[in-house]
């Protein structure tokens with residue numbers, strides 16, 4: 001484990017908390033606004049987005065062919081430029097950076113983009129800009145190969161494209177100066193459950209947590225730094241993955257280790273993917289016509305990093321990730337939970353500092369190996385679970401890919417079983433989300449076979465059709481024993497969740 005320094009407790013303690021304020025420029029949407037279908041924005045009426053169905057990414061249909069396609073549609077530059085204040089939300093994942101640009105009131109999604117493949121040799125840009133009036137597409141780029149070496153580069157490519165003067169008629173903003181606030185998904189918030197306005201001090205505190213989220217915090221903070229340079233007019237606010245899990249009870253967040261040391265060093269389960277689980281909880285409650293406080297969900301966020309969450313009465317009761325995002329399910333480059341003795345047997349000098357880790361991180365060789373050189377990368381030589389799946393199901397299956405696929409299913413059903421019991425069998429929905437959960441039809445089907453015994457029944461045809469394009473897709477069979485136990489695919493939206501929280505609970509900037 002990381003050799004936590006003497007001052008570690010303060011690092012994990014609450015950072016400066018953003019206070020709700022009434023003097024913030026934007027009107028805060030009231031509960032009555034929530035759910036309203038028709039919102040007027042600066043004289044432009046939009047039917048697409050409202051705060052309860054916060055605009056999701058990739059909503060435009062893509063009928064383009066080929067990997068480097070741009071589709072240009074009719075646009076009205078004056079009206080597009082009319083959006084003179086915006087929110088940018090940035091989600092630095094382990095294999096991607098996702099971006100959503102919203103109008104300042106959060107009612108219109110202007111741009112949805114991502115740079116994917118940061119853990120592979122091919123990095124690509126997807127970029128869709130929307131016309132606010134009817135949500136039609138102003139500009140669409142799909143799978144354009146970009147030269148990007150890290151998260152910060154990905155941000156620069158995105159902002160470069162967004163603000164480039166070459167495409168005057170496709171710009172949704174006059175300039176980057178129109179971005180009033182940038183929301184950053186920061187994975188580890190330590191003991192800080194509230195969003196934080198980022199300044200020099202809070203930046204440093206969050207960066208001090210980087211060793212506890214080695215694939216996330218530091219890269220995300222480098223984006224914050226780049227943002228401060230490239231978008232100097234924008235304020236920056238951190239939204240934490242860990243915040244959703246502050247409701248986990250003590251006997252679940254406690255590790256059975258020396259309690260005084262654990263207390264001093266704040267060693268406990270924190271849990272991550274919380275922005276996604278918060279979005280999922282609200283979305284599922286709405287879909288089921290229930291109050292958030294009444295829904296029980298077993299949710300699976302399966303992406304480059306994968307986790308499960310047990311949601312009781314709309315709140316996190318347990319989750320599979322822990323002190324760091326390494327615990328629990330395996331991922332693209334992560335081992336997930338293994339016997340803690342394994343690194344000592346695999347490496348002769350496991351607690352020596354890694355020279356391979358980024359120079360800003362203090363990671364042991366064991367942490368480096370388990371975070372960056374394990375998972376699908378170690379077993380199959382690729383970090384892409386889509387490729388693992390393809391090879392596992394090929395006419396001549398790749399043996400290691402088949403093992404990796406089955407291993408993932410095995411670990412996932414372990415959490416489903418555990419969480420089903422924790423919820424006393426009262427589960428409204430089993431939810432699949434994240435890149436693999438949304439697109440991995442075969443993975444869902446394989447998990448589905450095991451969970452039939454709990455009353456969840458997946459309809460094969462619905463499962464085949466669900467591609468993570470809609471906000472919610474029900475894939476459970478209707479009728480039968482599983483009646484009432486839904487299986488849903490939710491296109492999660494961590495950026496939308498950050499922006500929603502910003503609009504609903506504006507921080508005080510001073």
Ligand SMILES: Nc1ncnc2c1ncn2[C@@H]1O[C@H](COP(=O)(O)OP(=O)(O)O)[C@@H](O)[C@H]1O
Nearest residue numbers: 093095096303304305384385386435436439440
């Ligand atoms: N069709 C597919 N089937 C299974 N997995 C897929 C498919 N398409 C993408 N994926 C997986 O989704 C992962 C990305 O998930 P995502 O949640 O976007 O990751 P992150 O946010 O961690 O960067 C990719 O690494 C890839 O393995």
Ligand SMILES: CC(=O)OP(=O)(O)O
Nearest residue numbers: 093094272303305325
């Ligand atoms: C917490 C985590 O693992 O996030 P991601 O899946 O985006 O890498």
Ligand SMILES: [Mg+2]
Nearest residue numbers: 093094303304
């Ligand atoms: Mg992610």
